[in-house]
Amino acid sequence: MRDGDGLARKLSSIVGEDQVLSDGAATAFAVDGVSPRLAVRPGTQQDVEAVVAACTAAGAAMAPWGGGTAMGLGNPPSRLDVVVLLDRLSRIVEFDHANLNVSAEAGVRLARLQEVLGEKGEFLPLDPAEADAVTVGGLVESNASGPGRLLYGSARDWVLGLRVVLPSGERIRCGGKVIKNVSGYDMNKLFIGSLGSMGIVTEATFKLLPLPAARATVVGVFRQVPQMASVVARALESFLVPEALEALDPAALSSAETGLGRVSPAGYGLAVSLAGSREAVERQVRDFTKLFKENDAIATDTLGDADAGPAWRAIRNVHAPFKASGVVVKVAVPIGKTLDLFASAGDLGRRGFTGAVSAHAGSGIVRAGYRIAAGAPLEPLRDALAALRGEAEAAEGSLVLESAPAALKRTLDAWGRVRDGFAVARRLKAELDPGGLMNPGRFVGGI
């Protein structure tokens, strides 16, 4: 970066002096231990344009920051001069409930958005952990999803349009607000899940769904993984359409239950969320309860709407404790392999790496958190994770570090092996961010 003081003055002139943090105050926004020189809080999308243009002119490397929930994702930044805080972009721009879509600025928190949508009987079917903190921008740039991914997919499936500030400071629209749109390239895909490496998302338009008339959750507890796996396999080949099939290892089950003041026998939990008309939900509760029994569940439970909300919040957040004092990884594999990797991730526990493991059992996603004791050497855990990654990659999948000590990331790449598309990705990066200023170093292959 050239002329840091000059940039600080320029940014102050754009957003006001009180919205620019420097030095000591800015270190609160360090990314993997790399402190920015400045942190800036633009209040409008136009301000983001001006801020980005000023940073680019000064050759300053930028990182967007929304709710901070995905700041552990990716490799440590190769450079970082300015963190662009997006929490003041908190307007719900347009809620067109008759057409089932909403446009919201990047800083809007998911929980608040859902509240507003809920008032008109609609919802955005994305349910990542930490909904109170996750922002619209973060949802998009991390392609977030949660247990409901089984029925609804990920952010990729619900974004209709985006507004993105490119490194040049120009803001472009991608997509629109209509459900079907093939006018030019699907530019949304360039920014969904690319961790701000191509530009800063300032607004997103999402497709919505009507809230289901009824919901219920059934939980089965099993002694062994294969019994649970049999329930999952039979459910997937049936006509049933559960919203979520979430597998929990004994630690995850007990941690979710502790928060709820419930206790079930020690074992593996399978939480199943069902949504739809009352008749369809009742039928599925019956069918799943029967499937649980046929597969030797040692306990089953049915939760109504009131209990289910807190239960799912607890289930989604079982890894949260390990973000601060450990490591959280996401394994993605073909659906049929999910519970194999779930079991392997759990095996690390037997080798002394304690934590909690859960899986979107019908969607190919396993998430595991492991504790790292203060002062403990990182090499054994690193080697165990590398082996787990090997297993995932052998199954055509991946293992990604969602959060880990920077020291661990320096010897274990956050994303794993470089894939076929990397040459194209690098050229896209060079076209859109020729100066390499958007979140440099963090995304796949260090772009």
Added chain:
Amino acid sequence: MRTPSLAHDLRQVVGEANVLDTGVNLRLYGYDAYLEERRPDAVVFVRTTDEVAGVVKACNKWGAPFVARGGGTNLSGGTVPVKGGVVIEMIRMNKLLEVDTKNLRARVQPGMFNLEFGNALAPLGYQYLPDPASQKAATLGGNVAENSGGPHCFKYGVTTNHVLGLTVVLPDGTIARFGGKAPDEPGIDLTGILVGSEGTLGICTEIVTKIQRLPEGVKTLLAIYDSIEAGSETVSAIVSAGMVPATLEMMDQLVIQAVEASIKCGFPLDCATVLIIEIDGLKDDLEQQAEAIADLCRKNGAREIRVAKNDAERAALWAGRRGAFGAVARITPSYLVCDGSVPRTELPKILKKVAEVGKKYDLKIPNVFHAGDGNLHPLILFDWRDAAQKERVMKAGMEILELCVAVGGTISGEHGVGIEKMDAMHLVFSEKEIDAQRKVKHAFDPEDVANPGKIFPAAREVAHA
């Protein structure tokens, strides 16, 4: 030994019999379902990914552009080789490579017809959901290139939501795999960018799709109305009631009359519109949902409601809808299909304005539309032998797209920009937005050899100081 030439090199790659480079053969591969044609320099038939790569490399060597072609059903001129060069005919790469029910994925080659794929999955109890009306003749590779929709997209999403991996021959002839059976491949979503790129970023040679269980039950209703508004209001009422039918399809009187004249499916000739509603899912609540929907139809002015009693009746209703484009050809020899997409609640307003455009230009414009997702297909009828009429048609088409954009819609819902709507890109995108798309093109295809002359409008002159 022959003199070196592009045709010679192509024959080396695919064999003597699989290259056409003379006469009438070339004309046959120079047009699609749009209204223009341009003769290619050669047509090659390919069977493998390696052959596609070899053909692309040969094209690169001779500086020839190339266009991949499947069923030739494209409605925006996407397969017309406007800059000449080589048409790469994918239709023989038509194998279903794998149905992996355990992972709910299939691997399929791009030359397979959409319907053929569906027919192969159905006996196993599975389905692939995007279902363009042309599914009998449209290939999956074409579906990928255009990000095709279809009636079922209101509930289930479009092609991009169902395609998770691609094997691609890039414009420089290298072979790459993007995505696959596992979700969330780390990196930029190149699969997502390829889908809908109209063959301008590369040629897909293998497709990994989601497959889904066939639903336990399906119910199909036909509601008959004396006014289009009443039909549209019913659609809004259904959605407001929190129901998400699998399809909500409408067509107007002119289309109904043409359909009845060609395929008898029992639509009344004197009604203003019919609405085809299909619901699917667990059988427990289908009956009740159907009753609730029928109620809403009646409340909103339906004069008659029919429920398909069996598969044959259901098939008849769908034959009517899917045969609509073909049937209107009975009225005039040619038509231009518009493909505007608007927020659903704007449909009644837009349809009225479309009728006004028809009056203004003295043209018949029957309508078929996906009422659930706001995608309309006014069919502007004309006779291609009448040049003056064709000029009016093009003006009317552009005016309809302007109307769609003015109410928050866009110029193409599912047919693509192709050559048809290049100039309309400026209606929805600023120069800098189009420029960002050009950068994507440049990253994939710096030499502009993959289906050149499509999507992008001529760059606007910029005054240089």
